[in-house]
Amino acid sequence: MSTLKIEETAPAVTGTSTLVRFLPAIVLVAAVIGAAVVLPMVGHDQSARTWYRGLIGGSSLYRLDTIFARLLPFVIGAAIAVALLERGRRQRHVAASGESLRRHELSEVIAHWGNAVGVGLCLITATWLRRWFGRPFSLETTYVLHFIGAGLIMAAVAHHITFQRVGGGTGLIPKRRADFKNALAEMVGYTGVYRGLRGAFGVQMPAAVRRPAQRILRKWNLVPDPDGKYLATEKVLSYSLWAVLIGVVVITGVIKTLRYAVSLPGGLLHWATYLHDGATIFLIVLLALHIGALVLVPRNWPLLKSMFTTRVSRAYAKAHLPLWVEEEETAEKP
Amino acid sequence: MTSDRENGMSGPSDFSRRAFLRKTGAAVAGVAFVGLGFAETFKGVAFPSIAEAGGVIMPNPSLCIGCLTCEVSCSEVHKTAGLSDIARIRVYRRESVVVDPAIIANFGMRGKFFQNVCVQCPDAPCVAVCPPKALSVDPKTGARVIDPNTCIACGKCEQACLFPTPPESKAAGPEQVGQRSRIIYDKPRNVYTKCDLCSFRAEGPACIERCPVNIAITQGKVKSDTMCLTLLQPENQANFAKMRDQQTAPAEATQ
Numbered sequence: 120m121s122t123l124k125i126e127e128t129a130p131a132v133t134g135t136s137t138l139v140r141f142l143p144a145i146v147l148v149a150a151v152i153g154a155a156v157v158l159p160m161v162g163h164d165q166s167a168r169t170w171y172r173g174l175i176g177g178s179s180l181y182r183l184d185t186i187f188a189r190l191l192p193f194v195i196g197a198a199i200a201v202a203l204l205e206r207g208r209r210q211r212h213v214a215a216s217g218e219s220l221r222r223h224e225l226s227e228v229i230a231h232w233g234n235a236v237g238v239g240l241c242l243i244t245a246t247w248l249r250r251w252f253g254r255p256f257s258l259e260t261t262y263v264l265h266f267i268g269a270g271l272i273m274a275a276v277a278h279h280i281t282f283q284r285v286g287g288g289t290g291l292i293p294k295r296r297a298d299f300k301n302a303l304a305e306m307v308g309y310t311g312v313y314r315g316l317r318g319a320f321g322v323q324m325p326a327a328v329r330r331p332a333q334r335i336l337r338k339w340n341l342v343p344d345p346d347g348k349y350l351a352t353e354k355v356l357s358y359s360l361w362a363v364l365i366g367v368v369v370i371t372g373v374i375k376t377l378r379y380a381v382s383l384p385g386g387l388l389h390w391a392t393y394l395h396d397g398a399t400i401f402l403i404v405l406l407a408l409h410i411g412a413l414v415l416v417p418r419n420w421p422l423l424k425s426m427f428t429t430r431v432s433r434a435y436a437k438a439h440l441p442l443w444v445e446e447e448e449t450a451e452k453p
Numbered sequence: 454m455t456s457d458r459e460n461g462m463s464g465p466s467d468f469s470r471r472a473f474l475r476k477t478g479a480a481v482a483g484v485a486f487v488g489l490g491f492a493e494t495f496k497g498v499a500f501p502s503i504a505e506a507g508g509v510i511m512p513n514p515s516l517c518i519g520c521l522t523c524e525v526s527c528s529e530v531h532k533t534a535g536l537s538d539i540a541r542i543r544v545y546r547r548e549s550v551v552v553d554p555a556i557i558a559n560f561g562m563r564g565k566f567f568q569n570v571c572v573q574c575p576d577a578p579c580v581a582v583c584p585p586k587a588l589s590v591d592p593k594t595g596a597r598v599i600d601p602n603t604c605i606a607c608g609k610c611e612q613a614c615l616f617p618t619p620p621e622s623k624a625a626g627p628e629q630v631g632q633r634s635r636i637i638y639d640k641p642r643n644v645y646t647k648c649d650l651c652s653f654r655a656e657g658p659a660c661i662e663r664c665p666v667n668i669a670i671t672q673g674k675v676k677s678d679t680m681c682l683t684l685l686q687p688e689n690q691a692n693f694a695k696m697r698d699q700q701t702a703p704a705e706a707t708q
Contacts (some may be wrong), residue, residue: 133572139477144484153490160494173668177612178578199483203476248607250643259610281479375584380493385586389603392585396605 150197157189159223179259184379191273191376198274202226202281219430219445226282234275238402240268241368245399247419269372276369289291290348291358297344301351307336309416315344322416348443353422357409357417364402371395372386372415455458467568503580505571506595510542510648512660514552514567515665518560519544519625523568523660530651530659536601537639541648542570542660544625545618556666569618569634570660571598571648579636579647596650599636599695604618604644611636 146231165182237301242266256278257385283289311318312332318324324332336342343351367408374391377383413423422434433449436444468591512523532538550565577597580588587603588610590596599610614634621629630637636647651658 142480196486
């Protein structure tokens with residue numbers, strides 16, 4: 120089957136829309152220039168006579184904080200611009216071949232792994248900063264790594280929000296009560312209780328146990344309904360929780376960074392730090408569950424593969440995401 | 454059925470207005486962030502000014518007999534106040550110290566020591582760098598103090614401190630706490646601690662009050678840290694280096 124592309128209808132060209140079309144490119148160029156001048160400007164500031172020892176705030180660590188605080192707006196601006204540029208040239212790919220379906224945009228995959236690397240860096244360095252497992256590198260190196268991770272997360276989050284918001288939203292936000300029931304049912308399914316739906320480690324309960332258990336689950340209405348493009352567990356237990364925790368970490372992290380740009384009350388910083396560190400602990404737990412659900416449950420392996428290839432096989436989609444396949448097949452018909 | 458919206462797509466009619474507004478909104482946000490970045494980058498130094506300390510412990514090494522009374526007193530009064538019992542003032546051995554003849558005459562040659570304590574820097578880099586603002590200026594004494602309930606033990610203050618300490622093998626006392634600067638990590642409590650000029654004591658710093666040689670000979674608290682301010686200016690780098698390396702206080706600065 121050949122690739123089927125549906126062109127988006129172009130908007131009427133007006134002066135304003137022309138400006139909007141070119142604005143992302145202008146913002147991106149400005150952000151790159153701005154980021155490039157941060158270091159020379161910090162160097163200029165630290166050479167001021169009022170700063171003893173030639174360092175802003177008297178320490179190299181404060182200099183590092185200042186650099187990060189000044190770079191962050193440019194990173195966010197650049198990520199927004201890139202997302203807008205991608206949306207501007209995007210075409211809809213319904214299906215590329217008969218054997219597989221595109222589940223993610225390439226930019227979504229890049230944003231996901233950018234966020235993953237950022238979260239990984241931040242979590243590892245957070246444990247070093249809090250001395251949970253010692254501190255193998257100098258404090259300065261640890262903070263450089265932490266800030267690189269934080270920058271990646273901020274860029275991924277800004278890109279994701281812009282990309283999804285401009286495109287009309289993502290289907291990953293649970294909007295129906297049935298999503299929560301389905302998520303719970305799918306979690307129960309990890310025990311291998313449902314016929315034909317293997318659970319963690321690929322296990323399937325013996326029929327003697329499975330049948331009475333299924334009767335009880337059916338009575339409680341805990342039987343998973345067919346899924347659309349995304350599994351209910353992806354919507355309720357993965358995306359939503361990640362969004363909340365990353366949201367807390369990002370907002371409190373921005374407050375902590377703003378501390379080096381503007382004067383903020385100590386109480387606000389105390390609570391921002393408390394929430395930042397608290398959310399970090401929950402993030403570690405969520406990351407363990409996220410990796411566990413992908414690695415330990417064989418039926419989820421194609422989803423992990425799709426986070427590299429952007430695609431899932433049609434056979435997998437028919438078995439686990441039937442409503443999405445129905446829609447795609449309807450769209451493929453001439 | 455999965456809708457176009459769920460696929461992250463909008464219909465043609467929607468594209469012309471709603472999508473246009475979304476794109477415009479996002480572009481404006483991008484402009485705002487980049488503008489904020491330029492404003493922040495070009496606004497100059499953002500280091501906050503802080504109040505000067507009302508005083509600073511400035512002991513004179515030539516008068517120290519290495520009795521460790523200051524260390525013990527410091528530890529004791531802070532422990533009683535429910536704070537970390539790590540001594541904020543530490544006595545180290547240093548061969549380059551010239552012992553005052555009056556000390557040798559009265560106490561004999563007990564060794565060459567110097568006392569290591571926070572100098573309450575005027576532009577305290579430890580205060581500037583603390584992420585949760587656990588370090589603040591005590592309104593009564595002007596001391597730079599660490600709130601143990603807010604401290605996250607990241608160690609930035611310890612590293613930002615301009616005054617490194619000698620290896621602990623040279624400490625006069627038996628206690629080994631891994632001190633590297635004037636700000637010390639209290640591992641059991643997982644907090645950093647430093648000299649707070651005993652802000653909680655009406656009598657003032659316990660080390661000064663209880664030093665056995667303080668009554669007879671000059672050793673004490675500087676009335677103003679103007680000297681400290683002067684020493685820390687860039688044009689006084691030589692003096693600053695002297696202060697940092699030798700930890701000696703000019704006699705006229707003591708009362």
